[in-house]
Amino acid sequence: MKFARDTWLIFxxxxxxxxxxxxxxxxxxxxxxxxxxxxxxxxxxxxxxxxQAAAYKIFVPGLLVLLAIFGGLFQGFGLIAELRxxxxxxxxxxxxxxxxxxxxxxxxxxxxxxxxxVIITLLALIFDLRVFIGDLLLAYLMLAxxxxxxxxxxxxxxxxxxxxxxxxxxxxTVAQPVLLxxxxxxxxxxxxxxxxxxxxxxxxxxxxxxxxxxxxxxxGSDKVWQGLTITAVLAALGxxxxxxxxxxxxx
Amino acid sequence: MxxxxxxxxxxxxxxxxxxxxxxxxxxxxxxxxxxxxxxxLGPNGAGKTTTLRMLATLIxxxxxxxxxxxxxxxxxxxxxxxxxxxxxxxxSTWDESTAREELVLHARMYGIGKADAQQRAxxxxxxxxxxxxxxxxxxxxxxxxxxxxxxxxxxxHEPKIVFLDEPTTGLDPQSRAHMxxxxxxxxxxxMTVFITTHYLDEADALCDRIxxxxxxxxxxEGTPAELKREISGDVVLVGLDVAATPQAAQTLDGEPYxxxxxxxxxxxxxxxxxxxxxxxxxxLRRLDHAxxxxxxxxxxRPSLDDVFLTKTGRSLRES
Numbered sequence: 284m285k286f287a288r289d290t291w292l293i294f295x296x297x298x299x300x301x302x303x304x305x306x307x308x309x310x311x312x313x314x315x316x317x318x319x320x321x322x323x324x325x326x327x328x329x330x331x332x333x334x335q336a337a338a339y340k341i342f343v344p345g346l347l348v349l350l351a352i353f354g355g356l357f358q359g360f361g362l363i364a365e366l367r368x369x370x371x372x373x374x375x376x377x378x379x380x381x382x383x384x385x386x387x388x389x390x391x392x393x394x395x396x397x398x399x400x401v402i403i404t405l406l407a408l409i410f411d412l413r414v415f416i417g418d419l420l421l422a423y424l425m426l427a428x429x430x431x432x433x434x435x436x437x438x439x440x441x442x443x444x445x446x447x448x449x450x451x452x453x454x455x456t457v458a459q460p461v462l463l464x465x466x467x468x469x470x471x472x473x474x475x476x477x478x479x480x481x482x483x484x485x486x487x488x489x490x491x492x493x494x495x496x497x498x499x500x501x502x503g504s505d506k507v508w509q510g511l512t513i514t515a516v517l518a519a520l521g522x523x524x525x526x527x528x529x530x531x532x533x534x
Numbered sequence: 535m536x537x538x539x540x541x542x543x544x545x546x547x548x549x550x551x552x553x554x555x556x557x558x559x560x561x562x563x564x565x566x567x568x569x570x571x572x573x574x575l576g577p578n579g580a581g582k583t584t585t586l587r588m589l590a591t592l593i594x595x596x597x598x599x600x601x602x603x604x605x606x607x608x609x610x611x612x613x614x615x616x617x618x619x620x621x622x623x624x625x626s627t628w629d630e631s632t633a634r635e636e637l638v639l640h641a642r643m644y645g646i647g648k649a650d651a652q653q654r655a656x657x658x659x660x661x662x663x664x665x666x667x668x669x670x671x672x673x674x675x676x677x678x679x680x681x682x683x684x685x686x687x688x689x690x691h692e693p694k695i696v697f698l699d700e701p702t703t704g705l706d707p708q709s710r711a712h713m714x715x716x717x718x719x720x721x722x723x724x725m726t727v728f729i730t731t732h733y734l735d736e737a738d739a740l741c742d743r744i745x746x747x748x749x750x751x752x753x754x755e756g757t758p759a760e761l762k763r764e765i766s767g768d769v770v771l772v773g774l775d776v777a778a779t780p781q782a783a784q785t786l787d788g789e790p791y792x793x794x795x796x797x798x799x800x801x802x803x804x805x806x807x808x809x810x811x812x813x814x815x816x817x818l819r820r821l822d823h824a825x826x827x828x829x830x831x832x833x834x835r836p837s838l839d840d841v842f843l844t845k846t847g848r849s850l851r852e853s
Contacts, residue, residue, distance in 0.1 A: 285645070292642050300630055369626035373687065376590050376620040377643035378612055 289380040293387020301395060311354075311395065315403050318346055323410075329469070336411035343407045344422065344494035345467040347400050351426045352461060352487060354396050355433025356454045359441030362388070366445060385438055385529045389522070392434035393427045400426055414498055421507070422497040428514040429490055432521035439525035465491050489513045535695055535726045536566035536589065540598035543584050558584040560750040561598065566728060566743075568694075571721050573741030574730040575838065577850055581750040582730040583623065583699055589728070590620040590697050603694040603726075616644070619688035619696040623703065626684050629673035633664050633683045636672065637690055644691040651690075658686040662716065678709030685716060689725065696720060698729045702736060714740050734838045734850060746842060753845040762836045765844045767793060768810030770817060773830035776801035785824045791816060802829075810835065 301307060323342050324335075332338040365371050374384055400423060404414070414422075437454065444450050462468075464478075465487040471479055482488045493510020501507070543559040559581040566572045574582045588595045589602060591611040600607040603617040627636055634655050641651035659665045662682040672680060681701065688696050701717065702710045717740060720727050731737050737744045738758045746754040746761070754761055774782050779801050786805065787795055791813050794806040807813035810833040821828055842850040 289643075292639070296635075296639055299635075300628070303630055365628070368628055369622050369624050370628050372592065372622050373620075373626035373640065374643060375592060376615055376618070377640070378615045378645065379643040 286380045286383055289383030290387045290390070292379075293383055294390045297388055297391035298394065301391060311399050312402055315346060315350055315399060316406060319343075319403060319406055319410075334411070336413065339407050339410055339412040340414075340498050341470060341495060343403065343412060344498045345465075345470075345491055347403065347422070347426055348429060348465070348487065348491045348494055349462065349467045350399055350403075351396050351429040352433050352465075353458060354399070355392055355430045355435075356437050356458055358388070358392050358434040359437035359450050359454070360447055362438050362441045363445065363447055363450065366441075381530045382526045385435065385526050386522070388438060389431055389434045389525075393430045396430040397423060397427060412498075415500055415502075418497040418500055418502055421502075421511070422494050425490060425494050425497070425511055425514055428511070428518040429487070432514065432518040435518075435521040435525035439521075439528040442525075442528045461485060461487050464488060467491055470495075486513050486517055535568045536564060536572075536600065536602050536728065538562055538564045538589070538598065538600040541585065541588060541595050541600060542597040543581075543588060543593065543595055557750050559588070559595075562747075562750075562752055564745060564752065564755070566695075566726060568726055569721060569724060570742040571717060571727045571729065571740055573737045573744040574728070574747055575732065575734070575737040575741075575744050575842075575850075576730075576747035577732055580747045582732075582747050584750075585747070586620075586697050586699055586728070586730055590618060591615055592620075616691075617694050619691065619693040621684050621688035621696065621698045621701065623699040625680065626687060627672040627680060629671065631672055632669050633659060633672065633675075633686075634668045636683065636687060640687045641690045646691065654690055658690055661719075662686045676709075678705055678712060681705060681709070681713060682716065685713075685720075689720065693725070695726045695728060698727065700730055700732070702731070702733070710736075732850070734842075738838050744838075746838075746845060748842075748846045754841060758838060761841045762838065763808070765836060765841050767806055767808045768813070768836070769834040770805040770807055770810050770813055771798075771830075771832040771834055772803040772805065772817060772821075772828055773832070774802045774826070774828050778826050778828075779803065781824070782821060782826050782828075785820060785826065786817065789816070789820065 323339060326332065326338040326342050327335050330338055330341060332341070362371070404419065440453060441450055444453065464482045464485040466474070466482060471482050471488065474482065489506070489510045490513065492506045496504040496506040541559060541562040542557075544555050544557045547554050547556055562585055574585065576582050584593070587593045589600060589607065591607065591614050595608070602614050605613040605617055607614055637655035637658055638651045641654050642648065646654065659668045662685070664679065664682060664686070667675060667679060672683065675683065685698065685701065688698070698717070702713050705713060714736070717727055717729070729741070741758065743755070743757050744761070745752045756764070772782065779797055783795060783797055783803055786792055786803065791807050792805050793808065796804040798804055805813065805817065814831060814833060818831065839850050
């Protein structure tokens with residue numbers, strides 16, 4: 284009970300501060316919209332898709348997973364700023380739950396990602412994308428799990444390195460291969476066998492495949508439960524690891 | 535209120551390939567009484583902040599133990615947290631939040647209900663004269679205002695003890711004096727206040743008792759007056775004409791309260807006494823009796839820097 288209350292307390296505070304910064308809201312929506320408007324039109328010929336809507340069905344889920352990965356991985360910067368301002372230290376001397384300090388923040392990241400996802404989905408509807416609502420909600424669950432994991436890991440790493448200068452290259456180094464090997468921008472069906480072999484080891488490529496299957500309305504596909512299971516396990520591991528970092532350095 | 539026994543902490547630091555162990559705190563024994571302002575005086579790097587952070591449950595000691603407000607630091611840090619407040623050195627407020635929001639949030643982190651937290655915030659804002667700025671963002675505050683918010687945060691849950699790490703560092707003289715008043719007010723509200731400082735005048739004027747720390751050890755402990763008396767007593771400077779000086783020296787030499795007597799070249803005497811305040815009337819009477827006219831009399835008390843110098847062999851101002 285105390286844990287739920289503490290988590291809610293931190294979550295509320297973080298959301299309040301987030302809303303106070305309209306720049307973030309603008310950037311968070313502007314970038315994906317640019318992808319949607321300026322990059323997606325190239326896809327129909329490139330993917331040999333029969334219609335623009337079919338191209339969106341492949342591209343939009345990938346874009347959403349991309350946002351979940353990147354949105355999460357770079358949240359650690361905010362934590363470093365809070366460390367520097369002494370806000371974390373101040374929290375540490377109170378009896379508040381250590382896990383709540385982490386989860387309250389990660390949940391804010393999940394919520395802000397879902398808001399972005401909804402905006403993008405709505406825009407894509409204008410371009411004739413059609414998804415069954417149940418499938419869409421499952422896809423959002425997948426996105427939420429990815430964001431939970433990446434943001435928790437980012438917080439954990441931030442607590443370990445404690446400096447933006449170290450966090451930025453570290454996160455970029457992780458994010459780049461993850462991005463390239465997940466078939467986010469272009470499906471890996473075009474990839475040569477060795478590349479696909481490597482991509483099979485990238486959990487995010489499973490998440491992308493699962494999300495695409497859901498957008499295609501293929502709920503029964505193995506890719507759906509595989510993707511969900513993998514992201515759920517990884518999210519649990521990520522939170523567990525980050526919570527340990529929090530408990531250790533934020534005793 | 536606070537009792538520590540052999541509190542120790544060392545850090546490992548890496549310089550190139552070598553790993554060095556730095557003993558930041560090497561066995562600190564302290565006793566702090568209820569309702570006093572206790573000061574930790576020492577140069578930067580003496581181990582003051584490390585000790586304070588151990589007492590505030592922020593870092594775990596390598597050895598020793600402590601009882602804080604009746605709770606055992608090693609066995610029950612969660613209970614210690616409930617009973618203490620802590621105000622870190624480098625600030626603790628978020629630029630984009632307002633003082634009111636910070637106060638309410640902080641109270642709620644202690645498990646205090648929303649309505650109660652809001653009332654406490656109103657009272658704290660009032661007590662620290664912040665009501666006017668309560669709903670402005672912290673980044674708009676002056677250094678002194680911000681420090682007041684931070685102290686208000688530290689005591690929002692009415693702890694028995696509050697730890698203030700260098701509470702006046704970086705403040706202008708006026709804000710500093712103001713801050714001293716605030717700290718005294720905490721004491722008169724019944725709180726025990728534990729501060730660290732590297733300002734001699736602050737330790738002297740503000741603290742009921744101090745511990746002088748150097749290289750991770752407490753080298754002296756007591757009230758500022760005791761510590762100063764302990765080393766050399768007071769010095770009474772007697773201003774006299776050059777002609778009258780030898781006779782005055784003769785008159786006063788051998789008086790029971792004079793430990794040592796020196797003549798000053800420009801005329802006058804320097805008397806080393808245990809307590810200047812009681813020595814002065816006797817000196818005056820004695821010289822008057824001898825028919826010697828004195829130009830001036832001056833009491834020079836040793837400063838805490840003299841204490842530091844005696845205990846560590848160097849001046850605090852230099853280190």
